[in-house]
Amino acid sequence: xxxxxxxxxxxxxxxxxxxxxxxxxxxxxxxxxxxxxxxxxxxxxxxxxxxxxxxxxxxxxxxxxxxxxxxxxxxxxxxxxxxxxxxxxxxxxxxxxxxxxxxxxxxxxxxxxxxxxxxxxxxxxxxxxxxxxxxxxxxxxxxxxxxxxxxxxxxxxxxxxxxxxxxxxxxxxxxxxxxxxxxxxxxxxxxxxxxxxxxxxxxxxxxxxxxxxxxxxxxxxxxxxxxxxxxxxxxxxxxxxxxxxxxxxxxxxxxxxxxxxxxxxxxxxxxxxxxx
Numbered sequence: 001x002x003x004x005x006x007x008x009x010x011x012x013x014x015x016x017x018x019x020x021x022x023x024x025x026x027x028x029x030x031x032x033x034x035x036x037x038x039x040x041x042x043x044x045x046x047x048x049x050x051x052x053x054x055x056x057x058x059x060x061x062x063x064x065x066x067x068x069x070x071x072x073x074x075x076x077x078x079x080x081x082x083x084x085x086x087x088x089x090x091x092x093x094x095x096x097x098x099x100x101x102x103x104x105x106x107x108x109x110x111x112x113x114x115x116x117x118x119x120x121x122x123x124x125x126x127x128x129x130x131x132x133x134x135x136x137x138x139x140x141x142x143x144x145x146x147x148x149x150x151x152x153x154x155x156x157x158x159x160x161x162x163x164x165x166x167x168x169x170x171x172x173x174x175x176x177x178x179x180x181x182x183x184x185x186x187x188x189x190x191x192x193x194x195x196x197x198x199x200x201x202x203x204x205x206x207x208x209x210x211x212x213x214x215x216x217x218x219x220x221x222x223x224x225x226x227x228x229x230x231x232x233x234x235x236x237x238x239x240x241x242x243x244x245x246x247x248x249x250x251x252x253x254x255x256x257x258x259x260x261x262x263x264x265x266x267x268x269x270x271x272x273x274x275x276x
Contacts, residue, residue: 003047005054011136012158014197015051017042020108021256023169023200025073028162029055030155032134036060039153039162040068040199041077044112048077063133066140067121068164068199069150070094071174072101078119086129087121088142088149095120125151143188145181146174152184154191161191161206164199170241170257171212173267178220185213211245216264218244223268233269233276237262 005015013029027040029051036055041048055062067087068074075095078085095118106113128141139154143166153162165172166184173181188196189209196204222244226236241261242250250258 003042003050005051008160008195008197008203009158012155012160014203015042015047015054017047018044019073019200022254023256026164026197026199027051027074027077028197029060030133030136030138030153030158031058031060032136032157034059034061035063035134037131037133037136037138037153038062038065038081040074040164041065041081043073043076044109045076045079045116046112048080051077052080064131066131066138066151066153067091068152068162068166069147070098071147071165072098072105074164074199075119076105076116079117081119084123085119085121086123086125086131086140088151089124089126090149092120092124094147094149141187143184145176145178145184146172147176148180150176150184152188154193156192159192159194160197161188161193161195162197163188166199167196167204167209167212168198169201170245170253170260171216171264172260173264178216178264178268178271182213182216182220185209185216189213211249215244219264219268220272223265223272223274226269227272227274231274233266233274236269236274237265239265 003017008014011031015027016024019025025043027042030037064084065081070091131138137156140151143150143152146165150166152166193206196206223236241258
């Protein structure tokens with residue numbers, strides 16, 4: 001899966017780049033009256049550079065960059081976006097602390113990352129914030145769960161919610177918390193949006209978020225019951241994805257998502273204190 005860009009609607013542009021898991025990664029541009037807001041900058045610096053050039057070629061002036069969270073697959077092109085860079089208040093320190101992630105990227109893709117420069121946000125938020133871009137109003141709001149610093153953006157005029165990894169083909173509890181994740185998904189499901197632009201995977205209707213909520217609720221309920229009965233995590237971790245989302249839907253997922261499901265059960269088992 002390579003670099004691509006596509007206009008989802010007038011003023012809403014979706015950029016997709018490569019991801020080492022083969023699931024793509026999404027960044028967005030919101031444009032209005034010659035101004036643009038950028039939401040994430042893909043993983044590989046060369047793709048961030050292409051993205052910045054495309055924005056200029058469209059005659060747009062970048063007013064602000066919003067980083068969804070600290071993971072390197074979403075911030076790889078930050079250095080090509082000078083000016084305002086907004087993120088959650090926890091994000092800058094989490095970015096700085098990810099020396100292992102930067103070392104891994106430079107070792108794995110030395111040509112791609114040889115000139116990579118860690119470029120931090122210079123503005124932060126703790127609660128929701130409003131950003132005006134031309135005539136378009138954006139509402140950035142915290143959606144922790146995948147990571148503690150995750151933020152999503154409601155694009156009011158386009159009736160779209162940009163979630164990055166707060167919503168993807170299947171929830172992924174990265175360095176976050178499943179309870180916070182559920183609360184964030186419920187918040188996203190209540191936004192006045194027709195579409196959800198996920199961090200990885202397809203653009204989906206807002207109703208899809210209900211499937212994510214149901215999945216996490218079932219995972220938590222299963223682990224909670226195991227904890228009450230005194231079972232160990234060894235009884236939970238082998239449970240297949242199909243048990244939580246149904247056989248038919250599970251067949252649509254590639255193996256990487258099934259590995260993510262196993263990771264989720266492991267994380268939730270830790271949260272509920274299951275013995276190993």
